[in-house]
Amino acid sequence: MLQNHKFKTHIRWELSEGDSTANPRNFSRNHKVTVPNKAEALKVSAAKAFRGDERCYNPEDLLLSALASCHMMSYLYVCAQHKIEVLSYSDDAEGILEVNTNGSGQFTSVQLKPLVTIKDKSQKDLALSLHEKANKLCFIANSCNFPISHEAEVLV
Numbered sequence: 740m741l742q743n744h745k746f747k748t749h750i751r752w753e754l755s756e757g758d759s760t761a762n763p764r765n766f767s768r769n770h771k772v773t774v775p776n777k778a779e780a781l782k783v784s785a786a787k788a789f790r791g792d793e794r795c796y797n798p799e800d801l802l803l804s805a806l807a808s809c810h811m812m813s814y815l816y817v818c819a820q821h822k823i824e825v826l827s828y829s830d831d832a833e834g835i836l837e838v839n840t841n842g843s844g845q846f847t848s849v850q851l852k853p854l855v856t857i858k859d860k861s862q863k864d865l866a867l868s869l870h871e872k873a874n875k876l877c878f879i880a881n882s883c884n885f886p887i888s889h890e891a892e893v894l895v
Contacts, residue, residue: 749773750783769795799836803849806879806887807832810851814873823866824858846885853891860895867893 752770760766768785769792785791786799807830818825830853838844857866870889874880880887 747775749775764790768792799834799846802846803832803834806834806849806877806883807851809877809879810870810873810887810889811853813877814853814855814870817869817872817876818857818866821862821865821869823862823869825855825866826858827854827856829854846883848885849883849887851887851889851891853889854894855891856894858895863893863895867891 750770750772752768754760755767758766768790770783771780772783773780781801782795783801784793784795784797786797787793791797811828811830815825815828830851832849832851834849835847836844837847851870853870855866857863870891874887874889
């Protein structure tokens with residue numbers, strides 16, 4: 740049985756006083772993203788390379804974060820299915836964005852680098868192999884059209 744879940748978000752941008760959108764170099768990209776029933780709005784801008792405010796999150800940061808976070812939750816789920824007790828999890832994910840000469844662009848790859856600490860040494864090989872299963876379950880990974888690799892390490 741298929742289940743559908745709806746997600747909503749709201750963005751708000753306003754032209755700052757003295758700015759103009761007549762020239763793509765002369766306006767702020769800063770805006771706020773709100774999600775119903777969430778505590779705080781996110782301050783978002785373009786990436787610095789695209790005239791954004793480097794102090795704000797940018798869509799590329801959020802895509803990479805969503806992918807790494809979803810993989811982690813999928814991984815913890817499959818570890819729980821296999822009775823693997825995970826003590827800690829971190830990831831220093833990296834993504835490559837390729838910009839075309841016409842100004843369009845796309846992510847061409849993402850490398851997740853999870854570092855997982857588990858309790859039981861005898862489960863280390865299984866824990867390492869479960870990243871592949873987690874990737875197949877990950878909603879965000881399943882929504883991406885670029886390769887996602889894993890350079891995982893498991894500690895005990």
